[in-house]
Amino acid sequence: MAKILMITGDFTEDYETMVPFQTLLACGHSVDAVCPGKKAGDTVKTAIHDFEGDQTYSEKPGHNFALNADFDGVDAASYDALVVPGGRAPEYLRLNQEVLAKVRHFFEANKPVAAICHGAQLLAAAGVLKGRTCSAYPACAYEVTASGGTFADIPVTEAITDGNLVTAPAWPAHPAWLKQFMAIL
Template identity: 95%
Template sequence: MAKILMITGDFTEDYETMVPFQALLACGHEVDAVCPGKKAGDTVKTAIHDFEGDQTYSEKPGHNFALNADFDAVDAAGYDALVVPGGRAPEYLRMNQEVLAKVRHFFEAKKPVAAICHGAQLLAAAGVLEGRTCSAYPACAHEVTASGGSFADIPVTEAVTDGNLVTAPAWPAHPAWLRQFMALL
């Protein structure tokens, strides 16, 4: 079974954090959920994004998601794979150089990476999308292409794999996204 690092933060998307965390644990993988500036036992607030016919997603308060590892103590080299949930967290996590270094490690070592929705913002900021196909929430398409990637405009229920990278537009893609990610594990 794989040892997986999940990098998340306050106002991460609820389903895109809790569902993969629990599903990967249920399949026997070890998952360490971390956030810069927080330790095991601390929580991050989640936000529930929904698609209700508006011009963009709606946002509602979610849950408090308990972290189970200390960000400062994790060494990316000790992990087999990375998960990057979406939501608003990637928007500010991409300004943290330690986060970007951890993300780059997984690409340099060619380890499996799963990113969903706004998680592509973190990948773009880390400079790991050049020449890669990446799906994301459509509002992130410009960031994908501006960083040298090719945006995969796929249905919200689908996912795309490009080498060691599995991406999807949003949480309705969980079955396809997690299935493709677990195939790489």
């Protein structure tokens, strides 16, 4: 079974954090959820994003998600794979050089990476999308292409795998996204 790192933060998307965390644990994998500036036992606030016919998603308060590892103690080399949830967190996590270095490690070592929705913002900032096909929430298409990637405009229920990278537009793609990610673990 794989040892997986999940990098998240306040106002991460609720489903995109809780569902992969719990699903991967249920399948026997080990998952360490971390956030810069926080320790095991601390929580991050989540946001529930929904698609209700507006010009963009709606946002409502979600749950408090308990972290189970310390960001400062994480050595990316000791993990087999990375999960990057979407939501608002990637927007500011991409400004943290330690986060970007950890993300780059997984690409340099060709380890499996699963990113969903706004998680592509973190991948773009880390400079790991050049020459890769990546799906994301459509509003993140610019970040994908500006960083040298090809944006995969796929249905919200689908996912795409490009080598070690599995991406999807948003949480309705969880079945496809997690199935593809587990296939490359």
